[in-house]
Amino acid sequence: MAELRRIWLTIDHDEAAAWAALLTKSGLAVDHQVEVTFGMFEGETLLATASLYGQIIKCVAVDPAAQSENLLAPLLQAAFDQLDDNGSQHAFIYTKPSTQAFFQSLGFKPLAHSDEVVLLERGYPDLDDYLHTLQQAKRPGSAAAIVMNANPFTRGHHYLVSQAAQQYDTVYVFVLSAERALFSAADRLAMVKLGTQEFSNVVVLPTRDYMVSSATFPSYFLKDRADLAVAKQQARIDAELFVQKIAPTLGITARFVSEEPLSPVTAVYNTELAAAFVGHIQLHVLPRKAVAGAPISATTVRQALQNADQSTLEKLLLPSIYRYIKEHSSHAN
Amino acid sequence: MQIKHAASAGTLESSDITITLKPADNGVTIALDSSVEKQFGRQIKAQIEAALKALDITAVAVEATDKGALDCTIKARTIAAAYRAADVQDYDWEEINSWIN
Known part of the structure; x- marks a missing residue:
């Protein structure tokens, strides 16, 4: 009878080696971007494994010799229990289309698929809940979308919104909900509302887990450390989810993005958006707005904030946003 | 019960059932x-x-x-999920006992 145990990858080197060997044998990359790892053992032999990274279940492998022994269910149950301990009832998994059925029989529902990868979720609040809240914000007429982190909201973001707002009846601006930025999600949402309030046809919404999130596009948050091949697959799924579920709910036929000369991960994302959108959604790629010859970027703004470089901040930020940051800064000067 | x-209640183990209850506007739907x-x-x-009917x-x-899962397990998981979803912590065992068998 196989036994469930936690594997401490950084401490137990023998078990870590067995774990890596099992993943390799199963044709999976040995991905160390994991937080908690579980194994099913027969004595000292590792038969199956699954790991958690945030809400994502990954590195799931069962030894070919031990298949059909129902080793997957206790592993996933352990992962759900771990999430439950952290106050979450929501899990995501990426898998190959060929193994999708196993996870569906364990309560997962498919969200979006590309040719190589399927993204599934289990638990709540789920995509249906999110689409329901979008439905309530829906307005009639033509519609475009912009997805932004707005960390913080710059004159560049404002320019992008203004261009879209001139061409479409409604512009839905989605602000990333992940709490992995200098400014909190609540602050970023407030700044975008403040910075776009002059446009009566702009609707500001959160992305929750379904656009450029820790679930759909985790590489975005790794930036320099991201594996571009992995980022490409995630970006494709993120784009497909937008095409297959989010855009139809709001009647969105176009998306606006800025050219991305600086970050390779974001550049990969824009390329995959273009590929997934063909025949469905028009992608408008606008050149970056520049001030005094330099393209505006939120990264530059954050550096200027750190250096208290007032003249740069005034150039790159709307006065209302600059005021907001000064009023809400915990290290106000 | 509201x-x-x-x-949710239950696990993925063999002979068990996971029941998840979500708010709905009206009616009972079961996937x-x-x-x-x-x-x-x-x-x-x-x-x-x-079980849902008995819990009103x-x-x-x-x-x-x-x-x-066996019938007794299905009932038990449904009741547990319902009490959790309704934020009711004191189980009315007498009332449950009156209809569960």
């Missing part, structure tokens, strides 16, 4: 995934419906992932 938010759906699908749904729940969306 479903206030989503909640069932079961390893024995062909043979027992109707019976499983009937057990869930009966008339508006709920049910998701059930069954791994061959």
Whole structure:
């Protein structure tokens, strides 16, 4: 009878080696971007494994010799229990289309698929809940979308919104909900509302887990450390989810993005958006707005904030946003 | 009993069932995934419906992932999920005992 145990990858080197060997044998990359790892053992032999990274279940492998022994269910149950301990009832998994059925029989529902990868979720609040809240914000007429982190909201973001707002009846601006930025999600949402309030046809919404999130596009948050091949697959799924579920709910036929000369991960994302959108959604790629010859970027703004470089901040930020940051800064000067 | 938010009970182990209850505007809908759906699908749904009715729940969306649970397990998981979803912590055992068998 196989036994469930936690594997401490950084401490137990023998078990870590067995774990890596099992993943390799199963044709999976040995991905160390994991937080908690579980194994099913027969004595000292590792038969199956699954790991958690945030809400994502990954590195799931069962030894070919031990298949059909129902080793997957206790592993996933352990992962759900771990999430439950952290106050979450929501899990995501990426898998190959060929193994999708196993996870569906364990309560997962498919969200979006590309040719190589399927993204599934289990638990709540789920995509249906999110689409329901979008439905309530829906307005009639033509519609475009912009997805932004707005960390913080710059004159560049404002320019992008203004261009879209001139061409479409409604512009839905989605602000990333992940709490992995200098400014909190609540602050970023407030700044975008403040910075776009002059446009009566702009609707500001959160992305929750379904656009450029820790679930759909985790590489975005790794930036320099991201594996571009992995980022490409995630970006494709993120784009497909937008095409297959989010855009139809709001009647969105176009998306606006800025050219991305600086970050390779974001550049990969824009390329995959273009590929997934063909025949469905028009992608408008606008050149970056520049001030005094330099393209505006939120990264530059954050550096200027750190250096208290007032003249740069005034150039790159709307006065209302600059005021907001000064009023809400915990290290106000 | 009023479903206030989503909640679930049960595991993925063999012979168990995971029941998730979510708020709904009206009516009871049950989405069932079961390893024995062909043979027992109707019976499983009937057990869930009966337990919900006894708890006076008339508006709920049910998701059930069954791994061959017996009727007593199905009832128990449905009751536990309902109490969690309704934020009720003191189980009325006498009342439950009056209808569970």
